[in-house]
Structure formats: structure tokens, C-alpha cells
Amino acid sequence: MRVETDVLVIGSGAAGMYAAIEAARAGCRVFLIDRSLIGRGGATVMAQMTVAVALGAETPDHWSHHYQDTLTAGRGLCDEPLARLLCEAGPACINQLDAWGIGWARKDGHIAQAFAPGHDRPRCVYVDFLNTGPAVSKTLRGVINKTAGISRAGDLCVVDLATSHGEVTGAVAWHVGSGAPVTISAKATIVATGGLTRLYRRNSASANMGGDGYALALRANAPLIDMEFVQFFPIGHLAPRLIGMDPIMWDPFRYKLGGRLLNNKMEEFTDRYGVAEDGKYVITRDVGTYAILKEVEAGRGSPHGGAYLSFQHCSAEALREAFGPVIDRLAANGIDLMKMPIEVAPIAHYHMGGVAADVRMQTEVPGLLVAGEAVGGANGANRLSGNAITEALVFGQRAGITAAERVKAMRASAPADGHATLDLLRQDAPKNPPNTAEMVQSLQATMADDVGPLRTGAKLERALTRIGEFDAALGERPFGGKQAFDLSRLEWLDLRNMLTVARTVTQAALQRTESRGAHQREDFPGMVADWSVNQVVRRKGNRLDIAPARAAEMAAS
Amino acid sequence: MSETATLKIWRGHDKAAGHWETHEVPFEAGQSVLDGLRWIRVHKDPTLAIRFSCINANACKECMMELDGETVYACTARLEPRAMTLEPLSNKKLVRDLVTEIAPPAERFAAKDR
Ligand SMILES: Cc1cc2nc3c(=O)[nH]c(=O)nc-3n(C[C@H](O)[C@H](O)[C@H](O)COP(=O)(O)OP(=O)(O)OC[C@H]3O[C@@H](n4cnc5c(N)ncnc54)[C@H](O)[C@@H]3O)c2cc1C
Ligand code: FES
Numbered sequence: 001m002r003v004e005t006d007v008l009v010i011g012s013g014a015a016g017m018y019a020a021i022e023a024a025r026a027g028c029r030v031f032l033i034d035r036s037l038i039g040r041g042g043a044t045v046m047a048q049m050t051v052a053v054a055l056g057a058e059t060p061d062h063w064s065h066h067y068q069d070t071l072t073a074g075r076g077l078c079d080e081p082l083a084r085l086l087c088e089a090g091p092a093c094i095n096q097l098d099a100w101g102i103g104w105a106r107k108d109g110h111i112a113q114a115f116a117p118g119h120d121r122p123r124c125v126y127v128d129f130l131n132t133g134p135a136v137s138k139t140l141r142g143v144i145n146k147t148a149g150i151s152r153a154g155d156l157c158v159v160d161l162a163t164s165h166g167e168v169t170g171a172v173a174w175h176v177g178s179g180a181p182v183t184i185s186a187k188a189t190i191v192a193t194g195g196l197t198r199l200y201r202r203n204s205a206s207a208n209m210g211g212d213g214y215a216l217a218l219r220a221n222a223p224l225i226d227m228e229f230v231q232f233f234p235i236g237h238l239a240p241r242l243i244g245m246d247p248i249m250w251d252p253f254r255y256k257l258g259g260r261l262l263n264n265k266m267e268e269f270t271d272r273y274g275v276a277e278d279g280k281y282v283i284t285r286d287v288g289t290y291a292i293l294k295e296v297e298a299g300r301g302s303p304h305g306g307a308y309l310s311f312q313h314c315s316a317e318a319l320r321e322a323f324g325p326v327i328d329r330l331a332a333n334g335i336d337l338m339k340m341p342i343e344v345a346p347i348a349h350y351h352m353g354g355v356a357a358d359v360r361m362q363t364e365v366p367g368l369l370v371a372g373e374a375v376g377g378a379n380g381a382n383r384l385s386g387n388a389i390t391e392a393l394v395f396g397q398r399a400g401i402t403a404a405e406r407v408k409a410m411r412a413s414a415p416a417d418g419h420a421t422l423d424l425l426r427q428d429a430p431k432n433p434p435n436t437a438e439m440v441q442s443l444q445a446t447m448a449d450d451v452g453p454l455r456t457g458a459k460l461e462r463a464l465t466r467i468g469e470f471d472a473a474l475g476e477r478p479f480g481g482k483q484a485f486d487l488s489r490l491e492w493l494d495l496r497n498m499l500t501v502a503r504t505v506t507q508a509a510l511q512r513t514e515s516r517g518a519h520q521r522e523d524f525p526g527m528v529a530d531w532s533v534n535q536v537v538r539r540k541g542n543r544l545d546i547a548p549a550r551a552a553e554m555a556a557s
Numbered sequence: 558m559s560e561t562a563t564l565k566i567w568r569g570h571d572k573a574a575g576h577w578e579t580h581e582v583p584f585e586a587g588q589s590v591l592d593g594l595r596w597i598r599v600h601k602d603p604t605l606a607i608r609f610s611c612i613n614a615n616a617c618k619e620c621m622m623e624l625d626g627e628t629v630y631a632c633t634a635r636l637e638p639r640a641m642t643l644e645p646l647s648n649k650k651l652v653r654d655l656v657t658e659i660a661p662p663a664e665r666f667a668a669k670d671r
Contacts, residue, residue: 038664040617041610134616145663153666175666177652182666206610206617241587244633246614333587437598484570485606485653487598 001175001182004415005031005151006407007400008170008186010158011213013042014389015372015396016192017140018093022400023188024149028407031184032150033173035157039141041208042194043350043373044392047133049252050116050124052386053090058113058122063087065120070387073118073284074352074380075517076532077226079551081359082378085398086391093393094125102139103127114255116385118284124386129324130252136389156182158212159425159493161189161220161368162416168220168367170416174425176490179482181425185416188403191217191355192371192396196230196501200348201441201448204233204248210494211501213374217355218500222363224537225376225551226353227501228508229518231383232453234288235261236347239304242333247347249326250309251385254281256322261292262308262341263300269307279313286382286517289346289453296345306345311337346453350388352379352518353505356536358552361399367406371399377534377551381517424478429488433479436491443470443498451506456523460510467503474499504537508546511535560584560638562593566605567644568654584638589613591620591631594643594655606654607631621646622655631655 006028009016017039020032034041054061066087071078098104098111104125105112115122127135144150155177162170162183170186196211197203214224235254237247253259258279263269268277273291275283283291292307302308311319319327319337327337335342354376361369372392379387443466450463474495480488512535514528515521533548561581569575580601582593594607610617613632620631623644631643649657658665 033666036610036617037619037660040619046611046614046616152664154660154664156666177658177666207612208610241585242613243587243589243635244613244615244630246611246616435599435603437595437603438600441599480604483653485608485656486604487606488603491603 001180003031003182003184005029005184005186006188007031007403008184008189009033009192010171010190011042011192011194011372011374012038012152013044013192013194013372014136014140014392015374015399016190017144018393018396019190019192019371019400019403020150021140021143021147022397023404024147026401026404028149028404030150031186032144032152033156033158034154035176036206036208037154038152039137041206043205043209044389045133045137046205046246047136047389048130048246048249049126049132049255050114050386051094051126051132051389052116052119052123052384053094053125053390054087054123055091055094055111055113055125057111061121061123063090066090066123069119070379070384073382073384075382075527077380077516077534077551079377080554081552082375084554085359086378086387086394089394089397090390093390093397097136097139097393100139100143102135116255117282118384119386124255129326130249132389157490157493158216160418160421161216162418163220164414164417166365168365169414172416172418172421174490174493176485178484179486181422183416183418183422185413187407187410187413188367188369190369190371190399190403191374192399193374195351195373197348197350199444199447199498199502199505200452201444202236202345203348204236204246205349210498211351212497213370214354214504215497215500217363217368217370218504218537218539220365220368221539222365222368223356224353224504225356225534226380227376227504227537228512228535229352229381230348230505231285231350231352231518232289232346233349234283234285234292234346235309235344236349237342238302238306238345239343240334242335245329245333248349250342250344253311253323257311257314257318260310260313262310263295264302265300266308269295269300284382285385290520292346293454302343304343304345306343308341309344310341312339312341314338350383352376352381352383359398360402361395362402369399369403371395381519427477429479429481430475430477433488434473436479436488436495439470439473439495440491440498443495443502447502451502451509453518453520455509455519455521457510460506463506464503464510467499467506470495470499504544507544508535508537511546562636562638563640564593564597565640565642566655568605570651570653572651582636584636588636589632590624590629590634590636590641590643593636594631606652606656608656619659621659623647
């Protein structure tokens, strides 16, 4: 099957949907696709609380303050023009969503802004209760429904980008719903596929976050940047087991009520790692993750291997006011926060690295743009709370504008040539293939155990060996069949991407012989001035080439 | 503790020509039905088709199916140490096994795109 469009948008999170709207408003025909259902499969719909933006609604603010905080959190590695774009263009996107009726929480007639760690003042807008992501998704989906020129299709998983003469000309997708391959020709293609958290055993995001976009871009010869910087969210839910609650649900509680992080002696401990919290929520994610894992290592962890988080000092009224119906959902799970602490531990959450792009979201390869979490560089070695949704909106908007400019400037376009991918999808499975679901689980274990937040050369080497073994087990022929919803085949295609991406993360981590932000090498503690450089990953035939290079800096003004 | 949940699962491509499969799943309190189905895929049969994205956040709303004849989200329905019967939604077009076509028509890959 063949489809032809002006702009192909891959991924329907905040970034992809914003890009689609922007390109369609500029007069382009847009095809917005997702491997899951439109607006439901990614991290966007799961976000609960914070969107950082210098609105100045709560206290006076200016984008330059937000920018300073972002650079500080990034530990010297941010791509400065991208970080500046995020901060400077954020307010307009947030106001646009307000005009589209998102319903940002309000206080005394203005949009409310909450304080989040690493920000110098209250800066995060949100939608109550824990409803930010669903509201962003629903609002953008509503606008898309009313915007002419956007076709949408879920259950379409992009397998490869199509290239000809060094340009991206569309993509080949596998229609999960029927098992049919689909070739899509496009004058501009936007990868908005989100992050890679599915590589890890305990992760906060969805089953679709296997880093597809990074692998797609790399195979199309677009370089990646900062792949070693995987953000772990320090206080992911650990125990007791809960049903129907997002594992990062405790973050909003901490924004609103503080809360106390305790070890098994019921003492606060973050001061040992340089940040005294004193009942407030001020610790950044990299330091929080490090502190909890070190406490566990020292034998002071909670029973399931994390830390306690306690709200026992809060009154029933305060809890109810801050969280309304969520308190009842906790009660249904047997949790009364006034009576007991819960256990938390770091969980894979977001990827700072990604596809290298300029402020127009143009990659090195003509015809290929990126947006959202798929973009690398804006957040350096550590991301501030609330920057990811802003990044998705702003970068999505820019990618849509740039795509439309390209479409208008183009006279003829080449049809996508996807024959290599179509050949791959035509293959029959080998006899008695391994269980793909089990392979995904084993890879997640390898990544969690050996390429988690605390790393050593020996562990990283061991992981590379394992990844090589997984590659061999996967082979060259997809498992499963060509029927509808064949998850073995889908997971084979997923593993092909996940293994590529796992290798880039592991190899980049092995090469960076220092500790910085989310990348902590126990055999190389401390930041090294010489390592104030980024690492760029390129594909050289079947090999990865990872070399230091400084991301763009702002010209001194 | 060696309690098990017995999941009786409808499988097939055609509503008129399906079959039932039964799997024993180790039971642990605080698991969802989706956890049980994912356990089966990892330990028994990766070809079992289920639709889900967010796994336990109840955000994507993709994991709808019928449990003992009632529509549920598999990720919020509790796994229990008893026989549980799982079927695809009866009022939606079947795709395969427990997966049905739940996307609004305008968000499906359809003839208009081809
Ligand atoms: C639980 C959770 C809570 C969070 N809370 C916050 C918060 O409070 N504040 C904040 O700023 N950030 C938060 N984040 C991070 C933030 O949500 C994400 O970084 C952001 O939403 C990413 O948006 P996106 O559009 O780039 O990607 P996503 O929203 O992840 O969308 C990517 C889409 O691409 C699709 N896709 C992937 N691969 C393919 C393929 N091969 N073919 C077709 N489609 C594909 C996926 O199905 C998905 O729908 C949170 C993340 C999580 C997981
Ligand atoms: S898996 Fe997302 S709602 Fe059930």
C-alpha cells in the first residue's frame, strides 16, 4: 500500500500533534501516524503535573531566568540555542493552549504556578488533579479534529525512514492492525517518537517508548547526541504494589506538600549528598537518584530496596485539598498516607539525549526533522522538572513551521523508495524463534543492572557483550507472521531498534570517563573540566562512531 | 504461597471461529489482570495479542476487554486467585485475540489514506 502526503508526522504526543497543527495551518497536507492510538500511546498523556514556563503569572519572571536554571541543571552540556528556544518560546505555546481551552489551574484569577526543584521561583503550570498530560493531549487532539488537512492513523508503526540521494523521502510502516506494509512518501518527515524508557526494567512511560526514533534517525544517517544521559526519576513508586496509579505519582504530592524522604532508620539523608531538604522538595533528579541508591548500597534502604517517602506530618484536610479523588484511589489500594510511609526508588523516566537538530528542528539529513523528547541536547546532562512538556510543544511548533517552509520551497519530490524494508517485512519467520517478550524482559534487566544510574567500566563492558548476544539471537529475519496484531513480529522490529539504541547508550557511557548529572561512573567520580563536551553518535556502516563535539553555544552578546 | 489465577482466554481472528485457552498464572496481591496477561506472554506464549500502552497508569485507555462478561480496563482490574474469563469487547470489531478496533473511525488507517 502507498500513501502520499506533504508532511509525515511520526508520533502523536504533544510534539507530533503540535507539529501537525502548525504544518496544516500553513497549508500543508499532513499525515499524522502513531504505532499506538492517536494521542494515547506516549509519555504526554501520562504526565501529571508540571509544565515549566516563565509566564510571570505567580511571581515576576523572565525567560532568561528559566534559561539560567536550565543551563545550571544541564551541568554545562546544554545545547544553548535549543535551551534558549525552549525557555523563550514557551510562554506563547502555553498561552496558545490556554486559548484552546486546556484549563490551566488558576488561583486568584491568574494561572497558578508551582515551585519545582531546580527552578529559582514558582514556574510550573498544571491542570488539576494530576491531569496535565491528559488535558494537553485532549486539547491538541480536539484542535486537530477541527483543523483541515490532517489525516490521522493509529496502529501504524514506522519500521524505517525511506531515503534517496541523501534525503529522507518518507517512511515504511507496518500496519499493526492488519499486518500490511505501507509506504508513505512525504516532502518532509518529522520524527516525534518520544523517549527510550522501555529499555529499562522499572520505567515510568509506556510500552511504545523503545527509542524507535533514535534508531530510525541513525539508520537514515542522522547523528545522535548525549545518548549516555538517561534521566532516572528518583521517587518512582516501589511498594506496596498499587493498581491503576502512575509510578511517578508522588511527584505532584511533593510539589504541593513537600514530604520527607527517609532511610530505614527513619532519618532524612539527602543532606549527606549535599542537599538538605527539611520537609521541602528541592532536590534535583540526578542528586536524588544518586542519594537513594547510595543509601541502599550502604544498607540503609527500605525493605524493597529504595527509600521511604512520608506524608505522615500532613493533615487529612491538607491531603484532601491537594489531591481530592486521588486520596480515595489510594484508600482503595489500602494506603492511608497519614498512617504509613510508602517506598520509592529511581525509575527510568526521560532521555536527555536524542537526534541532533538546530533551532529549526532540522537534522543533518535534508527532509528529516525532529521534535519533542526525540530531540537531543536542550537539557544537557540533567533535565529540570517541567521542561519536557514545554520542549515537546515548542519543538513541535518549530518542526511544523520548518516542514511547511520546505514543502513550499520544493517543486518536485521523489517517491519514497522503501524496497529494502519491504523485503524485510516480506520474510517468513525462522523455525522455532525465541520468545520476543522474554527477550525484551532480559534486555531490560541487562540495562537496569549494568547501564542504570550508577555505572562502572566493567558493568558497561558486560552489557555490550550481552547486547551482542541479543543481536545474534534476533538475527536478520523477523519472527512472527504477517497477520493482524502479531506481537511477535512487532516485538522483533522493536528489539531491532532497542538493541541499536541500547548500544549507543552503553558505548557512549563507557567512553565518558567522568561523572556528570545523570551519568555517574563509580570508577570515575566527579566532573572533569575536559569532559565539558557532548558526544555525537554516527553510523559508519555497521559500526557506531562516537566522538566528542561541543553542542552549539550562544554567541556572546 | 503458591496461589494461582486461572485465566481462560478467548483467542482467534474470527468471532465465529475462535477457541479458548487456559493459563495458570502465579498470583501475588497487588497485580492487575494486565500483569497476568503480560506474564503469559513472557513465560508461555508471546503470540497472545493484547492492546495496551501505559501499563499501569490508566492513562491510555487502550486495554479494554471483557472480564467475566463485564467491560474492564485490564490494567485496573485486580488479578484474583480464581478462574477469570477474558474475552474481546463484544460490541467492537475483532482484530485478534483480546484486541478490538477501538479507535474512532477518523483515526484509523483506512481506504481514504491509500
Ligand atoms: C509518567 C510520566 C510523567 C511525566 N510528567 C512530566 C511532567 O509533569 N512535566 C514534564 O515536563 N514532563 C513530564 N514527563 C515527560 C514528558 O511527558 C515527555 O517528555 C513528553 O510528553 C514527550 O512528548 P513527545 O511528544 O516528544 O513524545 P510522546 O508523548 O512520548 O509521544 C511519542 C509518540 O510516538 C509514538 N511512536 C513511537 N515510536 C513510533 C513508531 N516507530 N512509529 C509510529 N509511532 C511511534 C508513540 O506511540 C507515542 O504516541 C513525564 C513522563 C512520564 C512518562
Ligand atoms: S494500559 Fe493504559 S489504561 Fe490500561
